[in-house]
Amino acid sequence: MRTRVLAGFVVLALSLGMSARAIDTTVLPTDELQQRYEALTHGFRCMQCQNNNIADSPVGLASDLRRDVKEQLLAGKTDDEIRASMVRRYGNVILFNPPVSPGTVWVWIVPGLALLGGLYIAVRIVRRRAALVASDDSVVESEDSQR
Amino acid sequence: MNRFLIPAGVFVALAGILYVGVVHSPNKSTMQSALLGKAAPKFSLPVLGEPSRTLNSTELAGRPWVLNVWATWCGACREEHAALVDIARAQQVPIVGLDWRDEDDAAQQWLAELGNPYAVVAVDREGRTAINFGVYGAPETFFIDAGGHVQYRHVGAMTPEVWQREFVARLPRAGLP
Numbered sequence: 103m104r105t106r107v108l109a110g111f112v113v114l115a116l117s118l119g120m121s122a123r124a125i126d127t128t129v130l131p132t133d134e135l136q137q138r139y140e141a142l143t144h145g146f147r148c149m150q151c152q153n154n155n156i157a158d159s160p161v162g163l164a165s166d167l168r169r170d171v172k173e174q175l176l177a178g179k180t181d182d183e184i185r186a187s188m189v190r191r192y193g194n195v196i197l198f199n200p201p202v203s204p205g206t207v208w209v210w211i212v213p214g215l216a217l218l219g220g221l222y223i224a225v226r227i228v229r230r231r232a233a234l235v236a237s238d239d240s241v242v243e244s245e246d247s248q249r
Numbered sequence: 250m251n252r253f254l255i256p257a258g259v260f261v262a263l264a265g266i267l268y269v270g271v272v273h274s275p276n277k278s279t280m281q282s283a284l285l286g287k288a289a290p291k292f293s294l295p296v297l298g299e300p301s302r303t304l305n306s307t308e309l310a311g312r313p314w315v316l317n318v319w320a321t322w323c324g325a326c327r328e329e330h331a332a333l334v335d336i337a338r339a340q341q342v343p344i345v346g347l348d349w350r351d352e353d354d355a356a357q358q359w360l361a362e363l364g365n366p367y368a369v370v371a372v373d374r375e376g377r378t379a380i381n382f383g384v385y386g387a388p389e390t391f392f393i394d395a396g397g398h399v400q401y402r403h404v405g406a407m408t409p410e411v412w413q414r415e416f417v418a419r420l421p422r423a424g425l426p
Contacts, residue, residue: 149386150385150386162376163384163385164378166350189283191284191290191380191381192383193281193283
């Protein structure tokens with residue numbers, strides 16, 4: 103039983119690996135370029151499919167953008183230059199990790215503020231109830247005396 | 250009474266923020282072009298139906314023009330085509346076609362069947378020019394002023410209303426740089 107489950111997992115893992123490779127089979131001449139290529143393509147949104155990155159998308163536009171990344175890498179461009187060239191054409195929306203700017207900084211601040219606010223409210227409610235229980239010993243005593 | 254005041258206030262404030270967001274955010278399917286106000290990308294591409302001729306974007310400088318990105322595989326392009334043919338008839342501004350990731354034969358047949366609204370059609374078989382324009386789906390239509398700057402991008406099928414509101418209305422200010 104256990105070996106069968108294990109074998110199933112192995113097959114699953116292998117097939118997952120194969121399907122990931124099937125979309126993008128680009129090979130760059132050095133390991134360093136290959137790693138940068140994969141990191142970059144995983145960081146660009148497929149604009150046609152919204153929730154995929156261009157490395158995982160089979161649509162034509164994604165393959166055109168992958169080719170663009172590859173050509174820029176081979177031309178000696180830095181990662182920052184390649185990201186900037188994408189943003190210049192498609193805007194920040196193409197980045198999965200958009201830069202912090204005066205307009206977007208609230209995206210990071212508001213969740214923190216909401217958490218602190220919720221914490222404050224929770225602490226206040228707990229304290230108030232604790233105070234109620236501590237001061238209101240008559241109820242407890244009367245219940246005891248009825249027994 | 251008082252204990253409901255703060256939650257109610259928070260609710261109203263949140264509802265207000267979300268309402269403004271929903272009403273004013275541009276539709277996700279029609280993202281604003283990152284190229285607005287910037288120089289239109291240069292290109293040099295073969296002309297559909299004239300294999301020996303190359304269209305260089307510099308030939309278009311000096312007057313306003315419209316770039317319509319289309320393809321025969323694109324459903325909404327068929328939808329907008331009649332509107333484009335009508336628009337072109339008025340000859341207010343030249344419409345340059347960008348045949349994106351398409352087959353030449355199919356594209357020529359399409360124009361023969363449905364009419365040709367384009368002053369010229371550039372063939373972008375590898376999609377390089379489309380990328381430079383930040384195209385993410387066909388059809389897209391760009392308005393470029395005489396100075397070569399992108400003034401507007403419409404995503405989706407062109408309609409007479411959009412044409413009047415966003416393109417014709419920009420013509421008077423699109424003259425010489």
